[in-house]
Amino acid sequence: MVAAEPQARPLLEVRDLAIRYGDTLALSGVTLEVQKHEIFGIIGPAGSGKTSFLRTLNRMDQFTPSMSVDGEIRFNGRDIRRWRNVYSLRRKIGVVFPLPVGLPLSVYDNVALSPRLGGIKKKADLDVIVERCLRRAALWDEVKDRLDSLGSLLSGGQQQRLTIARALSQGPELLLLDEFSIAVDPVTTMRIEDVLKELRQEITIVLVTNLVQQARRLADRTAFFLTGECVEIAETERMFTREVQDERTRDYVEGRFG
Amino acid sequence: MFEASDLNERNRRVERLWRLLFLVMTVLLIVPVVVILSVLIHKGGPVLSIDFLFTEPVQGMTAGGIFPALVGTVWLVTVALLASVPIGVAAALYLSEYAPDNWLTRAINLAIINLAGVPSIVHALFGVGAFVLFFRFGTSILAASLTLAIMTLPVVIVATRESLQAVPQAFREACWNMGATRWQTIRRVVLPNSISGILTGVILEVSRTAGETAPIMFTGAAFFLPFLPQSVYDQTMAMSLHLFVISTQVPGVPEALPFGVALVLISMVLAMNAISIAFRMHLRSKKKW
Numbered sequence A: 001m002v003a004a005e006p007q008a009r010p011l012l013e014v015r016d017l018a019i020r021y022g023d024t025l026a027l028s029g030v031t032l033e034v035q036k037h038e039i040f041g042i043i044g045p046a047g048s049g050k051t052s053f054l055r056t057l058n059r060m061d062q063f064t065p066s067m068s069v070d071g072e073i074r075f076n077g078r079d080i081r082r083w084r085n086v087y088s089l090r091r092k093i094g095v096v097f098p099l100p101v102g103l104p105l106s107v108y109d110n111v112a113l114s115p116r117l118g119g120i121k122k123k124a125d126l127d128v129i130v131e132r133c134l135r136r137a138a139l140w141d142e143v144k145d146r147l148d149s150l151g152s153l154l155s156g157g158q159q160q161r162l163t164i165a166r167a168l169s170q171g172p173e174l175l176l177l178d179e180f181s182i183a184v185d186p187v188t189t190m191r192i193e194d195v196l197k198e199l200r201q202e203i204t205i206v207l208v209t210n211l212v213q214q215a216r217r218l219a220d221r222t223a224f225f226l227t228g229e230c231v232e233i234a235e236t237e238r239m240f241t242r243e244v245q246d247e248r249t250r251d252y253v254e255g256r257f258g
Numbered sequence B: 001m002f003e004a005s006d007l008n009e010r011n012r013r014v015e016r017l018w019r020l021l022f023l024v025m026t027v028l029l030i031v032p033v034v035v036i037l038s039v040l041i042h043k044g045g046p047v048l049s050i051d052f053l054f055t056e057p058v059q060g061m062t063a064g065g066i067f068p069a070l071v072g073t074v075w076l077v078t079v080a081l082l083a084s085v086p087i088g089v090a091a092a093l094y095l096s097e098y099a100p101d102n103w104l105t106r107a108i109n110l111a112i113i114n115l116a117g118v119p120s121i122v123h124a125l126f127g128v129g130a131f132v133l134f135f136r137f138g139t140s141i142l143a144a145s146l147t148l149a150i151m152t153l154p155v156v157i158v159a160t161r162e163s164l165q166a167v168p169q170a171f172r173e174a175c176w177n178m179g180a181t182r183w184q185t186i187r188r189v190v191l192p193n194s195i196s197g198i199l200t201g202v203i204l205e206v207s208r209t210a211g212e213t214a215p216i217m218f219t220g221a222a223f224f225l226p227f228l229p230q231s232v233y234d235q236t237m238a239m240s241l242h243l244f245v246i247s248t249q250v251p252g253v254p255e256a257l258p259f260g261v262a263l264v265l266i267s268m269v270l271a272m273n274a275i276s277i278a279f280r281m282h283l284r285s286k287k288k289w
């Protein structure tokens, strides 16, 4: 996989980011850039701060009172903390959690929710969006006859794709995926991975994964987080050769981590 | 091997003992309810009739029916519901969905819990001071119902807050992540999934006020008033006060009469409970997660 063409301006610029829960430091000294149309992988063991990092990107830290964020994050060149309307920022950033959250609504309403929040009311317009997003999430064929049944009745793997369709329905510029395959079988995982590769044409993806090989398959560049520190950022292929800069990265990637 | 099975045998006996103990406690709990109901039905049953329900008391309340009291209680509970539900639900929404977790919120929560413990006679005096005198509602349905409403507000808030908090936090976060505001999240996801719990909880709590006597005695319920109230500014008879009056204040009441009144009162409360439970089961059968 080739790295994305360097663009005039990265989509995401993070500088000296530090995240605290109360007084405990969860992540510090993260400086990185994510280019447009790049798939940016983040790997690292449990508790290394990957989820915390994602949460700060769309300012979900607001909803965890103990969480405080220092440093600078620019989205499209604009400091996200100066963004007057935080809701419009979040609409540009789709999020998929480790465990699928099928809202207790029908399949159709799950995907139509975000457009409706954005003020789209006409059934015909919504129909188009719902079908397009479900198709892009590789779910349409399985649910097209049961759009009115509850989203939470779908299988786990289907619900995860429903969550992806819902994230896409916002029309995001950036998609944050947090260990999306944790509750999904290998076949479905592969299907979703294919979807992600295609989405790359249109949007930028930050992919947190605990499967090192998944990062290898998908990510152009990968960051390795370890106990609250960003140890290394490199083109993904380099991480799997002997060219790593840090011993710890090699140990983790090769599964020799104690 | 032998020792292990011996131990298992002992565990099994202990287990059975505990089970029996809990069963006995549960049965003990039901006994008073059954006794009360059967005494009421046995003694009060004979006076029940359509006439009893739909005529007014006569001969100094020693005979006749209970119609004005029945209607009065319905008025009082309905107006109390109309006042306490919107305020209580709004307060609970604020506390559960908006309020930051700081000392002020915690103080308010503590106050609400304590407010639920204020004796009803204190509420009665507050009602006289506030609604009867200060707001000049006089002794009226309005004053009495508002007193009942104030009294039930804490439990309405607590019941509502519990229903709201039963909605998984992940639903809210999924919604916020989509760029929904707090209100959009409440309207689209939180309320639709908690409204059944809110309504039934609230109805259950408020229906209990049908039995309250002290808060309405000085604020709007009349000793004897053989007319139906025409508006919320009228006084009214009420079942609970009527029961108190004919049991203790009026000479020459036949023994069966108070039991009949009590039976009707308890049936009203049970009927409201039954309705709200049926409603809850209906909504729960459509529960979505």
Ligand SMILES: Nc1ncnc2c1ncn2[C@@H]1O[C@H](COP(=O)(O)OP(=O)(O)OP(=O)(O)O)[C@@H](O)[C@H]1O
Pocket (backbone or CB within 6 Å): A021, A026, A044, A045, A046, A047, A048, A049, A050, A051, A052, A053, A064, A066, A210
């Ligand atoms: N709400 C919270 N309050 C306090 N500490 C938290 C909170 N959430 C996370 N942490 C702490 O922050 C650190 C980083 O957690 P985070 O969830 O970001 O890790 P992660 O890399 O996503 O781990 P995993 O791979 O297990 O998902 C951990 O030490 C965790 O205990």
Ligand SMILES: [Mg+2]
Pocket (backbone or CB within 6 Å): A050, A051, A052, A178
């Ligand atoms: Mg995580």
